[in-house]
Amino acid sequence: MPWVAGATALLILAGLYFGLFASPADYQQRDSVRIMYVHVPSAWNSMFIYLLMAVAAAIGLIWNIKVADIVAAVSAPIGASFTFITLVTGSLWGKPMWGTWWEWDARLTSELILLFLYLGYIALQSAFEDRRTAARASAVLAIVGAINVPIIYYSVQWWNTLHQPQSLGVGTSAIHPSMLLPLLLMALGFKLLYVVILLMRTRTEVLERERNAGWVQELAQELAATDKFPPDTIRSGNEYR
Amino acid sequence: MNIAEFFHMGGYALYVWGSYGVTLVVLALNVLLARQRQRQVLHTLVRSAQRNRGRT
Numbered sequence: 001m002p003w004v005a006g007a008t009a010l011l012i013l014a015g016l017y018f019g020l021f022a023s024p025a026d027y028q029q030r031d032s033v034r035i036m037y038v039h040v041p042s043a044w045n046s047m048f049i050y051l052l053m054a055v056a057a058a059i060g061l062i063w064n065i066k067v068a069d070i071v072a073a074v075s076a077p078i079g080a081s082f083t084f085i086t087l088v089t090g091s092l093w094g095k096p097m098w099g100t101w102w103e104w105d106a107r108l109t110s111e112l113i114l115l116f117l118y119l120g121y122i123a124l125q126s127a128f129e130d131r132r133t134a135a136r137a138s139a140v141l142a143i144v145g146a147i148n149v150p151i152i153y154y155s156v157q158w159w160n161t162l163h164q165p166q167s168l169g170v171g172t173s174a175i176h177p178s179m180l181l182p183l184l185l186m187a188l189g190f191k192l193l194y195v196v197i198l199l200m201r202t203r204t205e206v207l208e209r210e211r212n213a214g215w216v217q218e219l220a221q222e223l224a225a226t227d228k229f230p231p232d233t234i235r236s237g238n239e240y241r
Numbered sequence: 242m243n244i245a246e247f248f249h250m251g252g253y254a255l256y257v258w259g260s261y262g263v264t265l266v267v268l269a270l271n272v273l274l275a276r277q278r279q280r281q282v283l284h285t286l287v288r289s290a291q292r293n294r295g296r297t
Contacts, residue, residue: 020247020261021247025251030251030252030253031250031251031252031253031257032250032251032253032256032257034250034257035256035257035260038260038261038264039260042264077271078271081267081268081270081271084267085263085264085267085268088260088263089260089263089264092255092256092259092260092263093256093260095256096253096256193268193272196272197271197272197275200272200275200276200279201275201278201279203279204275204278204279204282207282207283207286208282211285211286211289216286217290217293219286220286220287220289220290221290221294223283223286223287223290224287224290224291224294229283229284229287229288
């Protein structure tokens with residue numbers, strides 16, 4: 001865990017350095033091109049996390065594996081965050097480049113639908129008292145909504161609207177290496193950041209849901225014996241039980 | 242490149258720094274909320290463990 005977190009921080013810091021200092025301004029977009037280094041990695045993550053969430057939800061639905069349900073459930077707010085970042089930074093990029101904050105372009109609209117899918121999933125999760133019912137109902141939404149991801153991905157090819165087509169494909173790149181480096185560093189950094197938050201949240205939820213299991217009780221006894229949790233730092237409320 | 246130029250971003254300061262700012266805030270919140278939740282759950286577990294130990 002600390003190892004992954006350290007790698008994440010290093011990649012993002014390196015990405016920031018190359019993205020903000022050590023890469024040239026674009027000849028058409030000038031310095032606004034630097035928005036790409038947060039916009040594009042966030043957009044990739046927004047789709048990647050959705051697919052992972054849908055697959056985890058499907059595994060939970062079919063084989064009734066609890067940890068898959070948890071992975072899907074904790075992925076949703078992280079994915080929604082990256083989708084939100086994608087939309088806001090895209091808007092901040094669109095204003096100076098296209099002259100508009102928003103356009104009902106195919107890619108922009110499908111990315112907005114992705115945000116609503118995440119929000120709908122989160123709402124559905126919390127709408128049921130029973131966790132298994134919540135997991136099942138939201139899994140169906142996640143799986144059906146997965147059809148939106150290829151629509152986002154191919155939208156710039158299928159519809160010839162405002163958003164520019166992708167410049168990066170497997171084995172091909174229309175981006176100069178000096179700009180590709182920060183882009184890839186940030187992309188990898190954001191991916192790892194997702195992994196870090198996912199692991200943290202999954203571990204927490206497993207402990208919470210299995211709080212009556214023997215191994216959690218033993219762990220709690222061990223922690224109670226250390227000085228990490230002196231009694232006065234423990235809040236009195238029972239709100240999380 | 243001097244510092245003023247760097248912050249000016251060729252006239253795109255609002256858009257570039259706005260983008261990085263929003264990204265930083267949203268991602269930092271994700272990490273902080275995950276940590277806070279982890280602490281709360283651990284605290285609750287340890288507290289009930291301490292109570293149980295006192296009882297038995």
